[in-house]
Amino acid sequence: MGELLGVAVLGAGHMGADHIRRLDRVVSGARVAAVGDPDPARAKEAVAGVDGVSVHTETEAALDAPGVEAVLIASPGPAHEEALLAAFARGLPVLCEKPMVPESARALRVVEAEARLGRRLAQIGFMRRYDAEYLRLKSLLDSGRLGRPLMLHCVHRNVSSPPGFTSAMLVNSSVAHEIDAARWLLGQELTAVTALRPRPSGNAPEGLLDPQFVLFETGGGALVDVEVFVNCGFGYQVRCEAVCEAGSARIGEAHSMVVTAEGGAREEVPQDYLVRFADAYDREVQAWVDATRRGRVTGPSAWDGYAASAVAEAGVRALQSGGRTAVEFAPCPELYPQAAG
Amino acid sequence: MGELLGVAVLGAGHMGADHIRRLDRVVSGARVAAVGDPDPARAKEAVAGVDGVSVHTETEAALDAPGVEAVLIASPGPAHEEALLAAFARGLPVLCEKPMVPESARALRVVEAEARLGRRLAQIGFMRRYDAEYLRLKSLLDSGRLGRPLMLHCVHRNVSSPPGFTSAMLVNSSVAHEIDAARWLLGQELTAVTALRPRPSGNAPEGLLDPQFVLFETGGGALVDVEVFVNCGFGYQVRCEAVCEAGSARIGEAHSMVVTAEGGAREEVPQDYLVRFADAYDREVQAWVDATRRGRVTGPSAWDGYAASAVAEAGVRALQSGGRTAVEFAPCPELYPQAAG
Amino acid sequence: MGELLGVAVLGAGHMGADHIRRLDRVVSGARVAAVGDPDPARAKEAVAGVDGVSVHTETEAALDAPGVEAVLIASPGPAHEEALLAAFARGLPVLCEKPMVPESARALRVVEAEARLGRRLAQIGFMRRYDAEYLRLKSLLDSGRLGRPLMLHCVHRNVSSPPGFTSAMLVNSSVAHEIDAARWLLGQELTAVTALRPRPSGNAPEGLLDPQFVLFETGGGALVDVEVFVNCGFGYQVRCEAVCEAGSARIGEAHSMVVTAEGGAREEVPQDYLVRFADAYDREVQAWVDATRRGRVTGPSAWDGYAASAVAEAGVRALQSGGRTAVEFAPCPELYPQAAG
Amino acid sequence: MGELLGVAVLGAGHMGADHIRRLDRVVSGARVAAVGDPDPARAKEAVAGVDGVSVHTETEAALDAPGVEAVLIASPGPAHEEALLAAFARGLPVLCEKPMVPESARALRVVEAEARLGRRLAQIGFMRRYDAEYLRLKSLLDSGRLGRPLMLHCVHRNVSSPPGFTSAMLVNSSVAHEIDAARWLLGQELTAVTALRPRPSGNAPEGLLDPQFVLFETGGGALVDVEVFVNCGFGYQVRCEAVCEAGSARIGEAHSMVVTAEGGAREEVPQDYLVRFADAYDREVQAWVDATRRGRVTGPSAWDGYAASAVAEAGVRALQSGGRTAVEFAPCPELYPQAAG
Structure with a gap:
C-alpha cells in the first residue's frame, strides 16, 4: 500500500498510550507521527521506543507537526470538541474515542461543523x-x-x-x-x-x-x-x-x-x-487506518456520536x-x- | 408404607387423563379410586386399563365414592371453586391444578374457606x-x-x-x-x-x-x-x-x-x-401423595393461588x-x- | 393395573437398601414382600418403615416367602449364580445387578440354565x-x-x-x-x-x-x-x-x-x-416391574451379562x-x- | 520501531498469497520486498496492489533482491530444503511453513546446517x-x-x-x-x-x-x-x-x-x-516479524521440524x-x- 499513515495521537493517558502501542506495533500501515498531551512527561513515557514521533503540549501544535495526516483523539471527553473542530479546520481525518462530546448540545455543534464541510472526516470509537x-x-x-x-x-x-x-x-x-x-x-x-x-x-x-x-x-x-x-x-x-x-x-x-x-x-x-474487546480495538483502528489511506471515512459517524x-x-x-x-x-x-x- | 392412597380425579380431559396415567403407573403409593367428569365417555376412555375405579358425572358423587381419600382437580378453571369447597366440606386433601380459581375475588373465597377450617387441605399445581x-x-x-x-x-x-x-x-x-x-x-x-x-x-x-x-x-x-x-x-x-x-x-x-x-x-x-416439565409433574404428584399418606399438606398453598x-x-x-x-x-x-x- | 407385584430383594447392603427404598416409595406397582440377607440386623434396618415384608437369612427362604412373585438380586457378585439358579428353578422373573456373575465360565452356566428353560427370566442391571x-x-x-x-x-x-x-x-x-x-x-x-x-x-x-x-x-x-x-x-x-x-x-x-x-x-x-444415574435406576426398576406385571421379560439379557x-x-x-x-x-x-x- | 522489515516471500500459491496479503496489510512492521515463484504470472497476481516489491522466478534472485532482510518460505514442501539452506548461507532469518522438509533424513540435514552456523535462523510454521x-x-x-x-x-x-x-x-x-x-x-x-x-x-x-x-x-x-x-x-x-x-x-x-x-x-x-486459525497465522507472522526486527529467533525450531x-x-x-x-x-x-x- 505504500507509505505509512502519519497519525497524531491526542492524549497520552491509559487509552492514548494503548493506542500509541497499537499504531506502532499492531496495526499495519500506520505510524505515530506526533503526540499531544498537556503533561510532557506522560507523553514522553508513552512514546518510549517509538521512532520518529514529536511530542507537544498543545493540540494545535500536534496537528501541525510534520508528517501528520490523520488524528486519533484519546484525550478526556471535555477536550474532544475543540480537538475535533481543529481537525476539521485542517481537513484531517479523525478517529475520536467515545463519548464524542459529553453533552448533546455541544455534540450537535460538531455535527453541524462537519455538515458545513460537506463531507465526513470523523469516525467515532464505538468499538463494539x-x-x-x-x-x-x-x-x-x-x-x-x-x-x-x-x-x-x-x-x-x-x-x-x-x-x-x-x-x-x-x-x-x-x-x-x-x-x-x-x-x-x-x-x-x-x-x-x-x-x-x-x-x-x-x-x-x-x-x-x-x-x-x-x-x-x-x-x-x-x-x-x-x-x-x-x-x-x-x-x-x-x-x-x-x-x-x-x-x-x-x-x-x-x-x-x-x-x-x-x-x-x-x-x-x-x-x-480491554481484554474482552482487545481484538475489536485492533480491528477498529486497522479499519480506520485502511479507510483513511484509501481516502475514505467509514464506521460510526459524528451523528451517531450525537445520537x-x-x-x-x-x-x-x-x-x-x-x-x-x-x-x-x-x-x-x-x-x-x-x-x- | 401400607395401603395405597385412593384418589378421586376430577376432569378427564388432556391434563386429567395424564394425571390418571401418572397415579396409576408412575407414582408410588396411590391408586385412582374415582373419576368425575360431565362427559362419561371421556371419563371411561381415560380409565381404560385402570382397575377398581368408579366413574361419575357429578363432582359430589366422585368425592363420595368408596375408597376416596384425596382429590386431584384437573377440571377447567371455572369449576375449581366448587370442587375445592366440596373437598373442604369433606375434609379431603386436594391437589388443584393452576389456576386455582380464575378471578382473585373468588380465589379469596377459597382462601377464606380454608382459613375457617383452621388447617390446610389444598396444594396448588405450580409444578415448577x-x-x-x-x-x-x-x-x-x-x-x-x-x-x-x-x-x-x-x-x-x-x-x-x-x-x-x-x-x-x-x-x-x-x-x-x-x-x-x-x-x-x-x-x-x-x-x-x-x-x-x-x-x-x-x-x-x-x-x-x-x-x-x-x-x-x-x-x-x-x-x-x-x-x-x-x-x-x-x-x-x-x-x-x-x-x-x-x-x-x-x-x-x-x-x-x-x-x-x-x-x-x-x-x-x-x-x-409436558416434555420440559414431565419430571416436575411426576415429582409434584409423588410429593403430594407422600405427604397426604403421612397426613401432611405441603407445597404451594391456596394463598399462593390467590396471590x-x-x-x-x-x-x-x-x-x-x-x-x-x-x-x-x-x-x-x-x-x-x-x-x- | 391391579395388584402390586411382590418382590424379594436379595442383599440389604448399600445397593439393596437403595432398591428396597425404590420399590417401596418410588416405582409404581410393586411392593417389597421379602428381604434375604445373611445379616439379619442389616436386613431389618433396610426394611424399617416398610409394611408387609418378611426378613430371611437364606436365599431360598426369601424366594419361598409368601407373596413373592419376582426377585431383585443386589447381593455381592459371588452370590449371584446361586440366586439366579434358585430363581430359575422357581420360574421367578429376576432383575440381577451387574456383574451378572463375576467369571465368564460361570456366567455361561447361567446362560445355559436359562436356555434350558426355553424362555427368558432374567434382566441384567445395566442401568445405562x-x-x-x-x-x-x-x-x-x-x-x-x-x-x-x-x-x-x-x-x-x-x-x-x-x-x-x-x-x-x-x-x-x-x-x-x-x-x-x-x-x-x-x-x-x-x-x-x-x-x-x-x-x-x-x-x-x-x-x-x-x-x-x-x-x-x-x-x-x-x-x-x-x-x-x-x-x-x-x-x-x-x-x-x-x-x-x-x-x-x-x-x-x-x-x-x-x-x-x-x-x-x-x-x-x-x-x-447414584446421583448421575438416579433416574436411570428408577426407570430400570420401573420398566422391570411394568414388564413383569405384564408377564414379559425385556432389557439386557443373561447373554449380555455373559458377553x-x-x-x-x-x-x-x-x-x-x-x-x-x-x-x-x-x-x-x-x-x-x-x-x- | 523504525524501518519496516523487508521480507522475501517464496511461493505465491494459496498459502504464499495469503502471507503476502498478511505482511502487506495485517502485520505491523514488515513489508514485502521480493517474491519468488517459478510462475511469474502467479507471482504478479499475488503482489497486485503491493508497492515496492520485485518479482523473481529463482529463489536465489529473490533472496538477493534489494531490501530483503528476512525470508518467508511458503513454496511446496519439496522446495523447502534448498530454500532454507540458501537463507542460512546468507544469514537471513526465515519463517518456513510446515512441513519443514518432507523426509526426516533431509530434515536432519537442515538441522545440521543450522547447528553448524551455531545460531538459530529458522522458525517453523506450526501455527497452533x-x-x-x-x-x-x-x-x-x-x-x-x-x-x-x-x-x-x-x-x-x-x-x-x-x-x-x-x-x-x-x-x-x-x-x-x-x-x-x-x-x-x-x-x-x-x-x-x-x-x-x-x-x-x-x-x-x-x-x-x-x-x-x-x-x-x-x-x-x-x-x-x-x-x-x-x-x-x-x-x-x-x-x-x-x-x-x-x-x-x-x-x-x-x-x-x-x-x-x-x-x-x-x-x-x-x-x-484458514478460518479457525486465522488469528493464529496473524499472531505467528507478527511474532516472527517482531522478533526478527529485534534480532532474535523464537518459536518452533528446525529441530521441532525434524522431530x-x-x-x-x-x-x-x-x-x-x-x-x-x-x-x-x-x-x-x-x-x-x-x-x-
Whole structure:
C-alpha cells in the first residue's frame, strides 16, 4: 500500500498510550507521527521506543507537526470538541474515542461543523461494531433469516466501578455502548427510555444506584432492555440476545477453554473490557487506518456520536424522574444516512 | 408404607387423563379410586386399563365414592371453586391444578374457606417448584452464597398459541407461572407491575399482543422481568437468571446431547411443556401423595393461588393501561406464612 | 393395573437398601414382600418403615416367602449364580445387578440354565440403557440419520477408588459398563481389545494402574476407546461421543444450572454414580416391574451379562500382556438375539 | 520501531498469497520486498496492489533482491530444503511453513546446517502454538495447577480431503499438527506410535483409510490419542483435552453465537482451517516479524521440524504394519533445548 499513515495521537493517558502501542506495533500501515498531551512527561513515557514521533503540549501544535495526516483523539471527553473542530479546520481525518462530546448540545455543534464541510472526516470509537461476535449478530440480523427483531436483551456488567462513578454514569457512560450497539444492530432510532432502579447491591458504593435496568423503545416498535451492573464482582460481561420473529441469537457467552476440576466445569470470565474487546480495538483502528489511506471515512459517524448523547441524556432524565422519557433529536443533516425506524 | 392412597380425579380431559396415567403407573403409593367428569365417555376412555375405579358425572358423587381419600382437580378453571369447597366440606386433601380459581375475588373465597377450617387441605399445581433446575436455583438462593437477589430475568416461550388465546392470557395464563416462581424463589411479594408491548411478531395471530415484556417490582426492592412470547416458533423454552450481589445463576438452558452435523453443533429444544416439565409433574404428584399418606399438606398453598391471581390481574390492567400498576392484596389469614418482602 | 407385584430383594447392603427404598416409595406397582440377607440386623434396618415384608437369612427362604412373585438380586457378585439358579428353578422373573456373575465360565452356566428353560427370566442391571441421554443417543444411532457409527470415544471417571480396588477392576468393574453400552449402542460384538497404561496419576493408590486407556474393536469394524480414570479427583463423569459417517453426537456433558461468580462460569459435576444415574435406576426398576406385571421379560439379557464378562476378561488379559487380545465367545443359544456384527 | 522489515516471500500459491496479503496489510512492521515463484504470472497476481516489491522466478534472485532482510518460505514442501539452506548461507532469518522438509533424513540435514552456523535462523510454521486457545491450555499446563498431564485426547476433522490425499497423509500431513502440539504442550518427546484403522467411512474416497485413530506414547509416560477424520463432512474441528492428575482442560469447542431456531440451539462450526486459525497465522507472522526486527529467533525450531517428521514417519510405518512402532531420533545438537521427557 505504500507509505505509512502519519497519525497524531491526542492524549497520552491509559487509552492514548494503548493506542500509541497499537499504531506502532499492531496495526499495519500506520505510524505515530506526533503526540499531544498537556503533561510532557506522560507523553514522553508513552512514546518510549517509538521512532520518529514529536511530542507537544498543545493540540494545535500536534496537528501541525510534520508528517501528520490523520488524528486519533484519546484525550478526556471535555477536550474532544475543540480537538475535533481543529481537525476539521485542517481537513484531517479523525478517529475520536467515545463519548464524542459529553453533552448533546455541544455534540450537535460538531455535527453541524462537519455538515458545513460537506463531507465526513470523523469516525467515532464505538468499538463494539468491530467485535467479531457483534459482527456475526449484525450479519445474521441483516440477512433476514430470523425475521424482524422484536427485542434485544442486553447485559453489561463490570467487576467494580472506579472512584467517582455516579448513578448517571451507569447510563451515559456504560449503557452508552448498548445505545450505539442497539441503534446499529437494529438500524432504528431509540425514541423513548424508562429506567428502573432495583434496591442497590450491598457491594455498590454508598449512594450509587447499581444495578439499573434501562428500557428503550425504538422507532420500529422494538424493545431494548439493558441490565447495567457495574459492581457485579465476578467479571466483565457483555451479552446480547436478539429475539426475532423466527428465532433468537445470543452473543457474549463465548468460551475458549473449559477446565473441569474441584467438582465443577469452569470457564473463565474476562475481568476487563480491554481484554474482552482487545481484538475489536485492533480491528477498529486497522479499519480506520485502511479507510483513511484509501481516502475514505467509514464506521460510526459524528451523528451517531450525537445520537448516543441525546439518548443517554434522556436516559439520565428517566432515571431521575422514574418515568418514561421521550428522546428528542435535532434534525439530521443530509450528510448522514438516517436510521430506518 | 401400607395401603395405597385412593384418589378421586376430577376432569378427564388432556391434563386429567395424564394425571390418571401418572397415579396409576408412575407414582408410588396411590391408586385412582374415582373419576368425575360431565362427559362419561371421556371419563371411561381415560380409565381404560385402570382397575377398581368408579366413574361419575357429578363432582359430589366422585368425592363420595368408596375408597376416596384425596382429590386431584384437573377440571377447567371455572369449576375449581366448587370442587375445592366440596373437598373442604369433606375434609379431603386436594391437589388443584393452576389456576386455582380464575378471578382473585373468588380465589379469596377459597382462601377464606380454608382459613375457617383452621388447617390446610389444598396444594396448588405450580409444578415448577418441583422441577430439578428450579429446585437447584432455589437451593442456591436460599444458601445465601450469592448474596441478596437483585433481579430475575425470565423468558417464557411457546411454539405457538392455541386458538382463542388472548393478549390478557399471555399474562394471566403464561406469566402466571413466572409470578409464582418469582414469589417462591425470592420469598417476596410482587407489589407492582408494568407491561410493555413491542410491535407484535408477524407470526402472531392478528390482534394478539405477542411478545410482551412484563416487569414486576417486589416488596424487597428486587426487579423481575419476563419476556413472554407464545408464538416464537422454535420450541418451548423457559429460562431464568437470578442476578445476585455476588454472582448470577441461570437455568433453562440444559442440554443432554449435542449433535455436530451439517456445519453446526446443535442441541434440541423441547417442543412442549409436558416434555420440559414431565419430571416436575411426576415429582409434584409423588410429593403430594407422600405427604397426604403421612397426613401432611405441603407445597404451594391456596394463598399462593390467590396471590398469583391478584398479581396477574394487576398485570392485565397494566397491559391495558400501559402504565405502572400497584398490586392490591387482601389481608393474609394467619394460616399461611406470609412472604418476607 | 391391579395388584402390586411382590418382590424379594436379595442383599440389604448399600445397593439393596437403595432398591428396597425404590420399590417401596418410588416405582409404581410393586411392593417389597421379602428381604434375604445373611445379616439379619442389616436386613431389618433396610426394611424399617416398610409394611408387609418378611426378613430371611437364606436365599431360598426369601424366594419361598409368601407373596413373592419376582426377585431383585443386589447381593455381592459371588452370590449371584446361586440366586439366579434358585430363581430359575422357581420360574421367578429376576432383575440381577451387574456383574451378572463375576467369571465368564460361570456366567455361561447361567446362560445355559436359562436356555434350558426355553424362555427368558432374567434382566441384567445395566442401568445405562435406561438413562435419558443414552436413550437419546441410541435412538439417534438407530435412526440412521448420522450414517454408520465409526468410533465411540468414552470417558469414565470417578472421584476416587474404594479400598481394595485393583488394576483389573478398572476393566472388569468400571469399563464393564462401557462394554455393555458399546454392544448395545452399536448392535455389534466386541471382538478384540488392547489396553494401554499411561504412567499412573500421583493421586492413585500405590500400585494401581490408573488411568488406563482401553481400545475395543467390533465385529463391524468400529473402534471403541475408553479412558477409565477412577481417581480423577473432581467428580463422577461418564461421557460418550459417537463419531458417525455424517456427524458426531455427544452425551455426558449435560448441565442444569450455570453459576457465574468469582471470575468464572461454573457448572457442577456430580460426585457419585447414584446421583448421575438416579433416574436411570428408577426407570430400570420401573420398566422391570411394568414388564413383569405384564408377564414379559425385556432389557439386557443373561447373554449380555455373559458377553460383558467375556469381553472384560479379555480386557484384563490385554492389560497384563500389553498386547492386542482377541475375545472368545461360547456359541450363543437360540433364545437370545445375537448382535449384528 | 523504525524501518519496516523487508521480507522475501517464496511461493505465491494459496498459502504464499495469503502471507503476502498478511505482511502487506495485517502485520505491523514488515513489508514485502521480493517474491519468488517459478510462475511469474502467479507471482504478479499475488503482489497486485503491493508497492515496492520485485518479482523473481529463482529463489536465489529473490533472496538477493534489494531490501530483503528476512525470508518467508511458503513454496511446496519439496522446495523447502534448498530454500532454507540458501537463507542460512546468507544469514537471513526465515519463517518456513510446515512441513519443514518432507523426509526426516533431509530434515536432519537442515538441522545440521543450522547447528553448524551455531545460531538459530529458522522458525517453523506450526501455527497452533500461536492460537489463543492452545496458548491458554499451554499456560494452564505449565502452571502446574492441574498436576502432571496423563493423557491428551485429540480430534482433527476436515470437511473433505483434497484430490490425491493418501492414507499416509492423514498421519504425516494432518496428524503432524497434533504431533507438534503434543510435543510442545507436554514438553516431552513422542517415543512410540500405534495406528488403528476402523472400517472407513462410506464418504471417504475409495481406498482411503479414513478415519484413523493414532496413539502416541511419550518419554514421560503420557498417552496422546488422535482421531483424524478428513472426510467428516460437517466442518473443520480441532479439539484437545488434557487429562491431568487434578483435572481436565478442553479446547476446541469455542463458540461465539448461539442461534435458537427451528427446534434447536445451534452453533456454527468453521468449515476451513484458514478460518479457525486465522488469528493464529496473524499472531505467528507478527511474532516472527517482531522478533526478527529485534534480532532474535523464537518459536518452533528446525529441530521441532525434524522431530515432527521423524514421529510422523514412524506413524506411517505403524499404520502400514498395524503394530506398535518405536520412534528413532538422531542426537539433538546442542543448539536446541531438548524436550524434557
